[in-house]
Amino acid sequence: MLYKRQSGGSSASSGGGSPPPAPTPPPNSNPPPPNTPPPPPPSSSNNSPSSPNSPTQTTNSPQSSSSSGSSSGSTTSSASVTTPTGPPPLDTGTTIPPLANITMGMATKAPPPFTLTYKAGATPPISGVPVLPTPFVRTGDWPDRDKVPPTDSSEVAEWMKELDGHDIPNLSVTKDGSCPSDTAAAADAANRGWWTCGGPARVTDIVACPDKNTWGISFDDGPAFYSHVLLNYLKQKNLDATFFVVGSRVYEHWDMLVDEYMNGHEISVHTWSHRPLTSLTNEQIVAELGWTRKIIKQVLGVTPTTMRPPYGDIDDRVRAISLAMGMIPVLWTQTPSGTKFDTNDWRVAGGTVNGTSSFNTFESILSSAATLDTGFIVLEHDLFEITVDLAVGYFLDAALSHQPKFNLEPIGQCSHIPTTDLYLESNQNETFPYASSRDVDVSGDGSVDTKSGDGGKTAASASTSAGFPVVVPFMSPVILLSIGLLSALF
Ligand SMILES: [Zn+2]
Numbered sequence: 001m002l003y004k005r006q007s008g009g010s011s012a013s014s015g016g017g018s019p020p021p022a023p024t025p026p027p028n029s030n031p032p033p034p035n036t037p038p039p040p041p042p043s044s045s046n047n048s049p050s051s052p053n054s055p056t057q058t059t060n061s062p063q064s065s066s067s068s069g070s071s072s073g074s075t076t077s078s079a080s081v082t083t084p085t086g087p088p089p090l091d092t093g094t095t096i097p098p099l100a101n102i103t104m105g106m107a108t109k110a111p112p113p114f115t116l117t118y119k120a121g122a123t124p125p126i127s128g129v130p131v132l133p134t135p136f137v138r139t140g141d142w143p144d145r146d147k148v149p150p151t152d153s154s155e156v157a158e159w160m161k162e163l164d165g166h167d168i169p170n171l172s173v174t175k176d177g178s179c180p181s182d183t184a185a186a187a188d189a190a191n192r193g194w195w196t197c198g199g200p201a202r203v204t205d206i207v208a209c210p211d212k213n214t215w216g217i218s219f220d221d222g223p224a225f226y227s228h229v230l231l232n233y234l235k236q237k238n239l240d241a242t243f244f245v246v247g248s249r250v251y252e253h254w255d256m257l258v259d260e261y262m263n264g265h266e267i268s269v270h271t272w273s274h275r276p277l278t279s280l281t282n283e284q285i286v287a288e289l290g291w292t293r294k295i296i297k298q299v300l301g302v303t304p305t306t307m308r309p310p311y312g313d314i315d316d317r318v319r320a321i322s323l324a325m326g327m328i329p330v331l332w333t334q335t336p337s338g339t340k341f342d343t344n345d346w347r348v349a350g351g352t353v354n355g356t357s358s359f360n361t362f363e364s365i366l367s368s369a370a371t372l373d374t375g376f377i378v379l380e381h382d383l384f385e386i387t388v389d390l391a392v393g394y395f396l397d398a399a400l401s402h403q404p405k406f407n408l409e410p411i412g413q414c415s416h417i418p419t420t421d422l423y424l425e426s427n428q429n430e431t432f433p434y435a436s437s438r439d440v441d442v443s444g445d446g447s448v449d450t451k452s453g454d455g456g457k458t459a460a461s462a463s464t465s466a467g468f469p470v471v472v473p474f475m476s477p478v479i480l481l482s483i484g485l486l487s488a489l490f
Pocket of ligand 1: 220221270274310311
């Protein structure tokens, strides 16, 4: 693998833009919400299906308009440790607005031009992966953007076979992924492992970087119109990050995905339409993950072995399905007191908090992070101009100048997972992904596309029924690390 440096990243949690028509959970949950499922801002580009090319309008403030300006403090989780706040000086050029002006109604700028320089046949910076495929063409049978893909397709029928032999817990589908809307399921969150509503993460979830003062940087919901602004910044700072990409966005901005991948960033699955996965049926979850995996493979030639559920909305059923399909769930860090490391940047784009508030939340996160025995993962997004401005103008600089010093790295790297393990095509590790080392039909055409691991020697006991951690045949170092992390965090 060729990651040589460290980079930082943050990930944001539950939020993220989500498609307009999405059933969005209410922003605030009643229970002392460790987290709140998030109603995301409308997605960027695709919002207006008709105008895929007008970035300025579609990408940004989702809801158009006006100001909502200032709102108050961080809505959701504000870390227990509060810190000095106040906007740091801008150090990245003049195009980033002052923090206090970063609000949903702010004036926007057109994204700088982007031209992909990598051609078909180029060699990616990871050993064992195929060369770049031919450029993606928006033809063929792809599901509608930002809608849950239909489950009666031949592709989904093939992908459902990946669940055979795995014990998928028979948990009820939640109403909309939010705690208040499904009080019965929320009351059972501990047994269900329903993380969104206060349930525990499981040993197979990646929730933090194991090494103290190390930040596993990530950005969710892209690729989008301003992603390359972030990519340029990361390149200047010699940083790599993990990008959790939405299939519908990949369809529109596939060239940006190529740029991310070829520049050494890690790529992971973040579903097709960005719905709360606990609110979907098994078949719909398979369709969401399967189509996203397929379009990434089509564009990059590789298949990620990790995923992040939108809004962090995961329970043991969703976990088992993800693992059966060969994808390990990646969440974000939660302190022992229950505060989740969500920058709330998506709430700025959604108009419920402003930039200053989000930055204050981020500073609190950094202060909390410095007290942990492990490293950490934070939720951030690259879907909107606003969230990119916050990352590039404020968050990353604050992290880079933090004392004690933080190492910023992509999540796979900070987790000591070889980069080759992160893609099915290059993976030689028989115990990663944990429970699904077997042949996979990524394209859904009925034939096996790539071979992973040992072809099924490792038993596939993905998860159990409600309650307990997924049983994994081999305890890889990663799992052991995760166990250590969990005991430290919960
Ligand atoms: Zn998201």
